[in-house]
Amino acid sequence: MIPNTYVAYFAPEILLTIWAMGLLLAEAFLSLSPRVVAAWALGGLAIAAIITLCLDSTPILFWGGVSKWDGAAKFFHLFFLVVAALVIWMGDEVQEPVPHGGGEFVVLPLFTTAGLMLLASANDFILLFIALELVTISFYILVAYHRRSLVALEAGVKYLILGGLSSAFLVMGVAYIFGLTGCTRFDLIGARLHDQPLPPGVAFGLLLVITGIGFKIAMVPFQSWAPDVYEGAPNSITAFLSVGSKAGGFIILMRVVLGLFNTQAAAAIWIPVLSVGAIASLLLGNLAAIPQRNLKRMLGYSSIGHTGFILVAIVGAATVLTGKVLPFNNDAQTGQTAVMVYLVTYLLATFTAFIVLAVLERRLPGLEIHHLAGLSQRSPLLSAALALSLVSMAGVPPLSGFIAKMMVILVAWNRGLYTLLGFTIFAAVAALYYYLGPIKAMYWSEPLDETPIRVNRVTSAVLIVLIFLLLLTGFWANSMAPLINGATLAQSSASATTTVALVQH
Amino acid sequence: MDITLNHYLAVGAILFVIGLIGVITRRNLIIIYMSLEMMLQAANLTLVAFSRFNGSLDGQVFVFFVITVAAAEVAVGLALIVALYRLRQTTQVQDLTSLKF
Numbered sequence: 001m002i003p004n005t006y007v008a009y010f011a012p013e014i015l016l017t018i019w020a021m022g023l024l025l026a027e028a029f030l031s032l033s034p035r036v037v038a039a040w041a042l043g044g045l046a047i048a049a050i051i052t053l054c055l056d057s058t059p060i061l062f063w064g065g066v067s068k069w070d071g072a073a074k075f076f077h078l079f080f081l082v083v084a085a086l087v088i089w090m091g092d093e094v095q096e097p098v099p100h101g102g103g104e105f106v107v108l109p110l111f112t113t114a115g116l117m118l119l120a121s122a123n124d125f126i127l128l129f130i131a132l133e134l135v136t137i138s139f140y141i142l143v144a145y146h147r148r149s150l151v152a153l154e155a156g157v158k159y160l161i162l163g164g165l166s167s168a169f170l171v172m173g174v175a176y177i178f179g180l181t182g183c184t185r186f187d188l189i190g191a192r193l194h195d196q197p198l199p200p201g202v203a204f205g206l207l208l209v210i211t212g213i214g215f216k217i218a219m220v221p222f223q224s225w226a227p228d229v230y231e232g233a234p235n236s237i238t239a240f241l242s243v244g245s246k247a248g249g250f251i252i253l254m255r256v257v258l259g260l261f262n263t264q265a266a267a268a269i270w271i272p273v274l275s276v277g278a279i280a281s282l283l284l285g286n287l288a289a290i291p292q293r294n295l296k297r298m299l300g301y302s303s304i305g306h307t308g309f310i311l312v313a314i315v316g317a318a319t320v321l322t323g324k325v326l327p328f329n330n331d332a333q334t335g336q337t338a339v340m341v342y343l344v345t346y347l348l349a350t351f352t353a354f355i356v357l358a359v360l361e362r363r364l365p366g367l368e369i370h371h372l373a374g375l376s377q378r379s380p381l382l383s384a385a386l387a388l389s390l391v392s393m394a395g396v397p398p399l400s401g402f403i404a405k406m407m408v409i410l411v412a413w414n415r416g417l418y419t420l421l422g423f424t425i426f427a428a429v430a431a432l433y434y435y436l437g438p439i440k441a442m443y444w445s446e447p448l449d450e451t452p453i454r455v456n457r458v459t460s461a462v463l464i465v466l467i468f469l470l471l472l473t474g475f476w477a478n479s480m481a482p483l484i485n486g487a488t489l490a491q492s493s494a495s496a497t498t499t500v501a502l503v504q505h
Numbered sequence: 506m507d508i509t510l511n512h513y514l515a516v517g518a519i520l521f522v523i524g525l526i527g528v529i530t531r532r533n534l535i536i537i538y539m540s541l542e543m544m545l546q547a548a549n550l551t552l553v554a555f556s557r558f559n560g561s562l563d564g565q566v567f568v569f570f571v572i573t574v575a576a577a578e579v580a581v582g583l584a585l586i587v588a589l590y591r592l593r594q595t596t597q598v599q600d601l602t603s604l605k606f
Contacts, residue, residue: 126567133574140581144588153589154601160582161537165528167578168544171571172521175548175564179514179555184563 009055009062009069009121012048012077013114019044020110027103038092038106045085045113052077059490061123065185068123068490075340075487076120076251079347083244084113086351086462090236090358093458105145109240112138116248125174125184128252132170132216135248136163139241143233155232162225166215173208176201186260198265206261210273213256216249219311220280223304227292230300235361238296239354242303243347250310250339258317258336259489267318274315275420281308282427290434295357295367298434299350302393305427306346309408312420313338316411334414336488338407344480345392345400345473352389352466355459356382363453369438374447381455383442385463392470394435395428400473513554520547534586534596538579545575 007014020041027037052074059070088106115134122128140163144156178184180201181192193202214222230238257270285305292298317335357367359382364371376383392401405428412421455463472479520543527540549568556564590596 126563126570129567130570130574133578137574137578137581140578140585144585147588148592150592151603153585153592154603156585157534157589157601160585161528161534161541164538164541164578164582165544167574168521168524168541168548171545171548172551174567175517175551175555178552178564178567179559182559182561182563184567 008051009060009067011051012081013117015048015051016044016110016114016117020107020114023107023110024104027107032103034103034106035092037103038088041088041106041110042085044110045081045088049078049081052081057486061187065187066124066127067118067121068186069121070488070490071486072251072254072336072340072489073121075483076247077117078483079247079343080113080116080120080244083240083247083347083351084109086355087236087240087244089462090239090351090355091234093456105142105234108138108142112142112240112244116244119248120251122252122255123186125178125186128255129167129171129174132248132252133167135245136167136216139163139237139245142237142240143229145234145237151232152234153232155229158225158232159229162215162222166212166222168212169208169215170212173205173210173212176205176208178205180205186255190260190262193261193263193266195263196265198263198269203266203269206256206266206269207273209256210253210270213249213253214277217246217253217307217310218281218304219277219307220284220304223281223284223307226304227297227300230303231294231297235296235354235358238299239351242299242354243343243350246303246307247343247347250314250343254314254317254336254339254489258314258319262319271315271318274311275417278308278311278315278420279423281305281311282423283308286427286430286434290430292434293368293370295369295372295438298369298438299353302431302434303350305431306342306393308427309405309424310339310342312417312424313342313408313411315420316408316415316417318415333488334407335411337484338404338411340484340487341407341477341480342404344483345404345470348466348470348473349389349392349399349401352385352463352470353393355463355466356386356389359453359455359459369441370445372438372441373445374450375442375453377447377450379453379455381460381463382453385467387439387442388467388470390435390439392474394432396432398471398474400470400477402474403477510554510558514551517547517551517554520544520550532598534589534598537598538582538586542575542579545571 023037023040026032055069055074057071057074061068087109091106112135115131115138118127118131119135122131140156140160143159144153146152174184177189180199181189183189183192211222218226230242233241261270281304285301285308289298289301289305292301313335317339361367388399392399395401395405409421409424412424524540524544524547527543528537531537531540549571552564552568556562586596593600
């Protein structure tokens with residue numbers, strides 16, 4: 001076992017940052033090929049994953065309390081490492097080669113991952129801000145990486161402006177929370193606000209912080225960037241944004257609202273706000289996806305819809321909520337578990353879909369739905385993978401997306417959130433419609449061009465593994481249990497086991 | 506008249522709103538970006554004021570981080586805008602039309 005010092009808990013982040021800087025230097029001076037750089041980057045991720053697996057999930061505050069290790073932190077560390085490995089592999093394997101040295105394209109995700117991992121264990125608004133900006137600034141570059149392409153640059157600039165706006169809201173919100181409580185650490189702020197009416201300034205700050213995070217998770221009304229950026233960014237980066245950046249936003253949202261502002265007075269502010277955001281995201285995401293013809297844009301809207309589902313689970317995870325208690329898993333932690341399960345199934349489905357899209361982008365004239373016509377005759381594997389991932393996102397049993405949606409619906413039911421429950425079910429049904437469009441094109445339309453599409457061996461293997469996991473987690477949801485069990489936030493104020501590992505000079 | 510915390514907060518809030526209006530209404534990317542910076546500075550001013558009147562240095566430390574991060578953000582942001590200008594010969598948002606539904 002690794003001793004409980006602060007270095008051990010920060011080791012994955014430190015390792016990835018140094019690794020990435022070393023790789024950038026090596027790439028510049030040794031003229032390595034992008035493939036070699038990608039292999040080294042994947043190696044770094046593997047070491048970081050091994051270190052993370054060696055850390056146990058006992059809750060602990062470390063490095064003077066700016067960071068917190070608990071089950072959720074460990075889960076999200078591993079989650080982001082898997083996401084990054086898939087992104088880097090996609091960037092190298094499937095993406096068309098990027099001119100002017102493709103090395104950065106596979107190294108920058110390492111910085112993003114380090115930022116996301118810092119976010120997952122943040123216990124201080126200063127660390128939260130820095131980690132979030134590390135993620136966002138590297139995304140600006142990655143989104144606009146094809147800088148000879150107008151579409152990519154436009155997407156990058158849109159992301160830049162709205163990302164900057166969200167940071168400004170976040171910092172202003174933190175300023176007010178800091179000003180009225182006198183500290184930036186979550187546990188200290190929680191202690192100050194404990195059993196007190198919420199000062200209006202703190203409520204204002206909380207709203208601004210939720211706005212700032214709302215941009216990251218593409219919650220309505222802060223979603224306007226998502227479809228454009230999803231369409232313009234390279235496929236691997238769209239998948240990264242859609243899974244990694246979104247999960248980063250959610251863990252932070254959970255740390256802020258479920259951890260820090262988990263009081264009756266504060267919940268009276270954020271529960272209505274997030275509920276309205278959830279309903280609006282569910283409706284807009286799923287209804288606006290219906291007329292879309294471009295697949296990446298459609299997935300952009302669908303990702304807004306998925307934000308709505310996850311928000312329902314977060315509202316359901318509020319411990320202060322007084323709801324109906326049914327015998328089935330009545331504790332509030334089910335809400336947190338639902339968030340994790342949803343993110344895992346969303347990861348599997350999204351990456352399957354985007355790997356297929358990345359392969360198809362080079363072979364088809366475009367990624368409109370009608371370009372998919374007759375794909376099942378040209379490549380059974382690609383069409384099956386895309387079909388299964390879309391069906392899983394739609395939440396059709398027995399695929400894993402069904403388990404996730406079912407859990408969200410059960411959480412809403414058990415907690416007595418009947419309005420949210422109604423909208424969730426409506427959105428789940430509406431979503432069926434647009435996910436079936438591409439499947440219809442692939443299986444029931446005649447191909448315009450009958451040449452088979454060949455997929456290389458590694459890509460086929462990855463797709464088959466992802467399909468297997470989609471089916472496995474659907475048929476046997478308990479297979480996710482080792483990953484999810486214990487992956488919950490540690491309540492800092494209530495937990496007696498929490499210790500502060502202060503590092504003296 | 507003494508200058509109290511509320512005066513600083515009011516200036517901060519006014520700056521923030523001016524910046525927000527600039528981001529929403531302006532049509533030139535450079536001006537929009539400048540307005541964004543103004544919003545960040547408004548937040549910084551608020552932080553420093555709170556820090557001074559609370560007697561806690563955390564806020565001022567945070568301001569240094571915000572300034573540093575904003576500098577990095579500007580470097581990347583202006584590079585993107587310059588790359589866009591080279592390709593499109595414009596920095597007007599209404600000309601960014603290749604990503605429309």
